[in-house]
Amino acid sequence: MPAIFQSALHPAGPQAASISHLWWLMFWTCSAVYVIVIAALLVAISRRRMDTRPSDGTLRTSVVTAAGITVVILFGLLFASVATGRAVASLGAAEALVIDITGHQWWWDVTYENPTPSLQVKTANELHIPVGRQIRIQLKSSDVIHSFWVPNLHGKMDLIPGRQNLLWLQADKPGVYRGQCAEYCGVQHANMALTVVAESSDDFERWIMAQRQPAPPPSTPEQQHGLQIVERGPCAMCHNVTGTVAGGRTAPDLTHVATRSTIAAGTAPNTRGYLAGWIADPQHMKPGAKMPSTGLSAEELQAVLAYLETLR
Amino acid sequence: MMEGATADPRLEPAALAREARELARTWREPEGFIGWFSRIDHKTIGVRFIVTAFCFFMLAGLLAAAMRLQLAQPRNTILGPDLYNQIFTMHGITMMFLFAVPVVLGFGIYFVPLMIGARAIAFPRLLAFAYWMFLFSGIFLYVMFLLNVGPDRGWFSYVPLAGPEYGIGKRADVWAQLVSFTETSGLSVSVCLIVTIFKLRAPGMALNRIPLFVWAELVTAFMVAASMPSVMVASGTLMMDRLVGTQFYNQAEGGDPILWQHLFWFFAHPEVYIIFLPAQGIVSMIIATFTGRPVFGYLAMVLSLVATAFIGFGVWVHHMFTTGLPQFGTSFFTAASIMIVVPSGVQIFCWIATLWSGRVRFATPLLYALGFFMVFIMGGLTGVMLAAVPLDAQVHDTFFVVAHFHYVLIGGSVFPLLGGVHYWFPKIAGRMLSERLGKIAFWPLLIGFNMTFFPQHILGLMGMPRRVYTYPVEMQWGALNLLSSLGALTMFAALTVYLVNVLVSLRRGAVATENPWGASSLEWSTSSPPPPYNFHPAPTVTGREPLWEPDVAERPVVIGLSADKRDVLVTQLMDAEPDHRKEFPEPTVWPFLTAVAVGGLYIGSIFTPWAVVWGAIPTTIGLIGWAWPRKGNQPRHLEREIAHRHRAAAEHA
Numbered sequence A: 001m002p003a004i005f006q007s008a009l010h011p012a013g014p015q016a017a018s019i020s021h022l023w024w025l026m027f028w029t030c031s032a033v034y035v036i037v038i039a040a041l042l043v044a045i046s047r048r049r050m051d052t053r054p055s056d057g058t059l060r061t062s063v064v065t066a067a068g069i070t071v072v073i074l075f076g077l078l079f080a081s082v083a084t085g086r087a088v089a090s091l092g093a094a095e096a097l098v099i100d101i102t103g104h105q106w107w108w109d110v111t112y113e114n115p116t117p118s119l120q121v122k123t124a125n126e127l128h129i130p131v132g133r134q135i136r137i138q139l140k141s142s143d144v145i146h147s148f149w150v151p152n153l154h155g156k157m158d159l160i161p162g163r164q165n166l167l168w169l170q171a172d173k174p175g176v177y178r179g180q181c182a183e184y185c186g187v188q189h190a191n192m193a194l195t196v197v198a199e200s201s202d203d204f205e206r207w208i209m210a211q212r213q214p215a216p217p218p219s220t221p222e223q224q225h226g227l228q229i230v231e232r233g234p235c236a237m238c239h240n241v242t243g244t245v246a247g248g249r250t251a252p253d254l255t256h257v258a259t260r261s262t263i264a265a266g267t268a269p270n271t272r273g274y275l276a277g278w279i280a281d282p283q284h285m286k287p288g289a290k291m292p293s294t295g296l297s298a299e300e301l302q303a304v305l306a307y308l309e310t311l312r
Numbered sequence B: 001m002m003e004g005a006t007a008d009p010r011l012e013p014a015a016l017a018r019e020a021r022e023l024a025r026t027w028r029e030p031e032g033f034i035g036w037f038s039r040i041d042h043k044t045i046g047v048r049f050i051v052t053a054f055c056f057f058m059l060a061g062l063l064a065a066a067m068r069l070q071l072a073q074p075r076n077t078i079l080g081p082d083l084y085n086q087i088f089t090m091h092g093i094t095m096m097f098l099f100a101v102p103v104v105l106g107f108g109i110y111f112v113p114l115m116i117g118a119r120a121i122a123f124p125r126l127l128a129f130a131y132w133m134f135l136f137s138g139i140f141l142y143v144m145f146l147l148n149v150g151p152d153r154g155w156f157s158y159v160p161l162a163g164p165e166y167g168i169g170k171r172a173d174v175w176a177q178l179v180s181f182t183e184t185s186g187l188s189v190s191v192c193l194i195v196t197i198f199k200l201r202a203p204g205m206a207l208n209r210i211p212l213f214v215w216a217e218l219v220t221a222f223m224v225a226a227s228m229p230s231v232m233v234a235s236g237t238l239m240m241d242r243l244v245g246t247q248f249y250n251q252a253e254g255g256d257p258i259l260w261q262h263l264f265w266f267f268a269h270p271e272v273y274i275i276f277l278p279a280q281g282i283v284s285m286i287i288a289t290f291t292g293r294p295v296f297g298y299l300a301m302v303l304s305l306v307a308t309a310f311i312g313f314g315v316w317v318h319h320m321f322t323t324g325l326p327q328f329g330t331s332f333f334t335a336a337s338i339m340i341v342v343p344s345g346v347q348i349f350c351w352i353a354t355l356w357s358g359r360v361r362f363a364t365p366l367l368y369a370l371g372f373f374m375v376f377i378m379g380g381l382t383g384v385m386l387a388a389v390p391l392d393a394q395v396h397d398t399f400f401v402v403a404h405f406h407y408v409l410i411g412g413s414v415f416p417l418l419g420g421v422h423y424w425f426p427k428i429a430g431r432m433l434s435e436r437l438g439k440i441a442f443w444p445l446l447i448g449f450n451m452t453f454f455p456q457h458i459l460g461l462m463g464m465p466r467r468v469y470t471y472p473v474e475m476q477w478g479a480l481n482l483l484s485s486l487g488a489l490t491m492f493a494a495l496t497v498y499l500v501n502v503l504v505s506l507r508r509g510a511v512a513t514e515n516p517w518g519a520s521s522l523e524w525s526t527s528s529p530p531p532p533y534n535f536h537p538a539p540t541v542t543g544r545e546p547l548w549e550p551d552v553a554e555r556p557v558v559i560g561l562s563a564d565k566r567d568v569l570v571t572q573l574m575d576a577e578p579d580h581r582k583e584f585p586e587p588t589v590w591p592f593l594t595a596v597a598v599g600g601l602y603i604g605s606i607f608t609p610w611a612v613v614w615g616a617i618p619t620t621i622g623l624i625g626w627a628w629p630r631k632g633n634q635p636r637h638l639e640r641e642i643a644h645r646h647r648a649a650a651e652h653a
Helices: A014-046 A056-088 A201-212 A221-232 A272-280 A298-308 B013-026 B032-038 B042-071 B081-115 B124-146 B171-199 B212-243 B257-291 B298-312 B327-339 B341-357 B364-387 B389-395 B399-429 B435-461 B478-508 B590-604 B610-627 B633-652
Strands: A097-104 A107-112 A121-124 A126-130 A135-141 A146-148 A157-159 A165-169 A175-180 A193-199 B567-571 B578-583
Touching: A014 A056, A014 A165, A014 B341, A014 B364, A014 B389, A056 B327, A056 B341, A056 B364, A056 B389, A097 A126, A097 A146, A097 A157, A121 A126, A121 A201, A126 A201, A135 A146, A135 A157, A157 A165, A193 A201, A221 A298, A272 A298, B042 B081, B042 B124, B042 B478, B081 B124, B081 B171, B081 B212, B081 B257, B081 B399, B124 B171, B124 B590, B171 B212, B171 B590, B212 B257, B212 B298, B257 B298, B257 B341, B257 B364, B257 B399, B298 B341, B327 B341, B327 B364, B327 B389, B341 B364, B364 B389, B364 B399, B364 B435, B389 B435, B399 B435, B399 B478, B435 B478, B590 B610
Parallel strands: A097 A135, A126 A193
Antiparallel strands: A097 A107, A107 A121, A135 A165, A146 A157, A175 A193, B567 B578
16 A cells, blocks of 8 residues: 555645645744743742732723733634635636535445546545645535545545535645545445545646556456456446446446555455455445445356456 | 621520521422432532432443454454444433533532532422433433444534434434433423523622532523523434425435534534533632632633633534535634633633632642643634644544544543542532542543553554544554554543542542632532532622621521422522512422333334334423422411411511
């Protein structure tokens, strides 16, 4: 599995960077306030000499002054908050890359929009984005409320059935950034992650060109047998493999599944061993997941794995 | 009715003792099996509320321990996702609905009448009904949990996850009816408290002499009355969506899942203040007592309470900043959420000023009040951070928020409540808690608390979301989670010491005098524990700190209330001038029976809408029995009224 990173304090894009500036401003201001108030409290309770008891007038002046300073600080923080809010809600560049993300229990359906339908790309649980370009992410849900959150790039935004929410983000540095669902969405909320791969625009163009291709035809007899099982067995009921007759739409698109780094929405690395375990008994790896046990024999399972490995 | 304390023969010691015996007979709590279900004394009910709520606190604590065990290591397998989701939901529901609200109301039920010098609480039968509803709600919830039907959709129960399509089974219905139960209870108590505080204050206790704790309970009761209807609408409509096919929250039929969030948070944010304001009242009482001077800035304190309540109704949208609401609109809620810091700040400054100018006695209750400052202020400051929309977008629904609200709720409410138990235990139980064990419990609690929850701030910033039953090893969240779990273990040990202290002192604690702390409020002017009739003779008040006023010995008392019936003096709202006498109801088992009927209706309606129809019949019977006039009473009282008038006329002539 590639280096996984998921932190709001290590921004990799302008939105996350603005928010992290706001965070540090808040952190130092609030820390100072805390230290001062607790210091005042400690002095108040450790005074031994009662002859220096302050008059009510002095106390009143102190309380009013403290309240006044509080109001001033709060206005400052309010201003900083609103200013940051304006900075991160960029109004969108014309050449932005548009990605549709639809939340499902418990995976992410990803579509790269293109005015030419045949150039659209469907994938799942893994985004590739070009560094330095604005990305317009359109968030929808097919079932319950989810929340899209890649902390290194931006704060979160909910995916709400019947609505479309927008999130603008941009990566400044190439890297692999992890995100996960941040709104409790049912039994497998914990295992609903996604990976964002930020790469140079050349790499990104290569990637998206490859994603537009249909699945390569299987070459070995085992792989051909695997395709047969995928097409005629249970897989095609839910999964799509472009270029074959498997055309299900209710589960992640598998056309290029071998290029992805994880399976089951970030639950496990995409290796032959984990994949075998996942297909043989999905409910063991991700109890409650919508993928049923397929009842494949060992020989069939190996054939399916051999075929899936060709889906690059 | 008010007479000088000297001349009247009714104030001779022998006459007073005779009348006290008669009062004890009149106000006696019924004995026996049925009697136990018939009790209506606010002290009995108050203790029941407090003890039951603390039992649920312990259960919720055990659930928290289970969660911390599961999260102590990445990819831990102690709890599966289904059970974990039930447990975090149960923990939240129990703490909010079955511990925090009932316990703060319980303290109000016990102490408000004592602090304002009243014989009883208003509508005592309604109060008994409220307790039974609360008890049934808790039993109902935990029976369902043991039957594997515990709610698992979070304490916020968002639709569509809890709706008919995705919330299959009965778990979401259990949540909805638990809410119906506890809100019925909470609303009933709020009515009792508001009327008691407005109409039953001792003569002379004008609005500007009401103790700060009573003010806090009054403001809280109003907040209950204003916020709970919102969640009752929410849970009622959810039940209808699930049970009879309405479409309030189905976006495909013109409903709206966001409507749910507005209704829920319009209740659930004020709920935080409902929990927190009475605790502030407790802090005020403790600080006044252990500095030996009144809390500085009474008017500012009261106005802060009221301001907090008002602003508290204008901040709910900060729970919804990530739902895609318009930016300009959300900035108002940012401003309101930041503004609410001002009244809390003013209160903290006033308390520090009080400590600054008084002579501090480091008894255990004060220690807990100081713990409140250390913990709560940090929770308040992270609250300011969460009010900022962009920052909230990062840390919303992460462990940062978990840390924040535990600092606010445990710091702002549980620490004062534990201090309050230490402070008032002598009054309730007649024995002192051990100071030594109290202090032994305090320090590990404070340290364990910070060990548990401080690392969770960092975890949230490191990207750990809430409500996850597991997390991958590669995320590097393991070490901080382990530290957090060890902190929870420390808290558990500290609270065990606290519990042992309570149980041992109940039997072996030093016997408490009337006023062991030298406090100023009226509850300390009667015996420990107080008699069923609270005071005899009933007190009057000439200042804000009744027992510290110089005239405490020669203050007038209330005479002329009958001792052979439950006579209570009703006073006027503003200046508490005597208005009229009111005879209070006798104990009865009807509130219990009515609660059984209503409980059956609520539970039955999980399964069929017809339960509302059939359940209405026993409920109506219960209410009729409850309100049935007592025969014999009227002629006897009429006779006495007539005799009284004749005597008055003769005196006049």
